[in-house]
Amino acid sequence: MDPLREHTLLMTRRQFFGSAIRGLSSAIGSAALASLMRPDLVSAAGMEAGQMGALAAPHFAPKAKRVIYLFMAGAPSQMDLFDYKPQLNDWFDKDLPPSVRGDQRLTTMTSGQDRFPVAPSIFDFHRYGNAGMWVSELLPHMGSVVDDIALLKTVHTEAINHDPAITFIQTGDQRPGKPSLGSWLSYGLGSENQNLPSFVVLLPTWSSKRDAQALYSRLWGSGFLPSKHQGVQFRSNGDPVLYLNNPRGVDRKTRRDMLDAVAAMNERYFESEGDPEINARIAQYEMAYRMQMAVPELTDLSNESESTLEMYGPDVKQKGTFASCCLLARRLAERDVRFIQLFHRGWDHHGNLPRDLKLQCRDIDQPAAALIKDLKRRGLLDETLVVWGGEFGRTTYCQGNLTQDNYGRDHHPRCFTMWMAGGGIKGGIVHGETDDFSYNIVKDPVHIRDLNATILHQLGIDHNKLTYRFQGLDQRLTGVTAPAHPVNAIMT
Secondary structure, eight states, X not given: OXXXXXXXXXXHHHHHHHHHSTTHHHHHHHHHHHHHHOGGGSOHHHHHHHHBOTTXXXXXXXXXXXEEEEEEXXXXXXXXXXXXXXXXXXXXXXXXXXXXXXXXXOOTTTTXXXXXXXXXXXXXXXXXXXXXXXXXXXXXXXXXXXXXXXXXXXXXXXXXXXXXXXXXXXXXXXXXXXXXXHXXXXXXXXXXXXXXXXXXXXXXXXXXXXOOOOXXXXXXXXXXXXXXGSOXXXXXXXXXXXXXXXXXXXXXXXXXXXXXXXXXXXXXXXXXXXXXXXXXXXXXXXXXXXXXXXXXXXXXXXXXOHHHHHXXXXXXXXXXXXXXXXXXXXXXXXXXXXXXXXXXXXXXXXXXXXXXXXXXXXHHHHHHHHHHHHHHHTTOGGGEXXXXXXXXXEEEEEXXXXXXXXXXXXXXXXXXXXXXXXXXXXXXXXXXXXXXXXXXXXXXXEEHHHHHHHHHHHTXXXXXXXXXEETTEEEOTTOSSSOOOOOGGGBO
């Protein structure tokens, strides 16, 4: 956001109103505040306009209304889960050919190794679905829904370390400071639910024994966009949102009176300063007030049937698990929250991969499949885009000591697997091919810019036209220099 530019625009409006009728600006501000506090007093059309994003309307007919993004932070091993390479069994403990590795940049964790021995996956794969899609034995529940997913085996990125890689796929830039995908969607399309944030973040627990990579709130931040578009994190323990409950001795009327007084002061401050963030602050206070009623109902699972709870698995009743977060994601989707993101940590398997990968897959397999089934049976999958994946993949060669039943894998940005479902995505297809080592792409590459362009496209947005002027450039999620193209082959 450019405060000087916004200030100039707002000053121009005030001067115009002031030249017409003295005090009209204050009256309009009061009316806007009243609409926030008492939405029942304004028309449906008025509320719709108040909730609209910068685009006012999508660029073309959207296939999806919302996104649920299941992000596996730490980078899952594609050849142990989805990219089946049985021929690697003949390469066990043989050096990866230099012609395959080429001049790839390596991390400092393996660049000093004397050898790069190939580590075939120890896990069996089975065919599932009408197309016979190969899926690891670790993901049998996901195997049951492959006819609803499009498997992208050739996603790639330039980033080779976790923080820049996650920042890149979330914001379109390896450097911090840019808005996240969810913030761009909130900014562009606005909200369809005035009582909940348009962008919600969930951080479920994980089971891997390895220390997980840190996650920073800037990954769901709004960057230079107005702060009201940043993601709101729902916590696993205690109140889902901090300060959701009133302090002892403060009832709802007292809270309302306090907000009215603060809003009046902020309005006067806005009149003198013209800072658009003041209006954002008023809106956020009002959202928090409405969330006091909406969030407890949202997080109360007592009205969910036993059959639904059983579908998500045994962990669903334990707060903060991936299973409970997937069910919460479905409930958020039902309430028209625009963007719901789960960050599941613990996928950084440099050593003891077989042990930890089993634990991670147990966390996510049944709940992720249940989410697709649950959305589908409720008629929500067609309008909800579900995305699964991490920030990069893992190397086919072993990091550290290699044995018949244990190995580790380093970071690998050249090719990794993600999947998408619902929201206008073709089901039961595999897009792209990798070489015999799951090391290089041989057909249909998908850069992470293409992935983000595809997500925007399914919500009716031309990624080239969703822009925000900042630092002299019309900034975009997909960047301002390199090309990006939606993956049309996976779209219905």
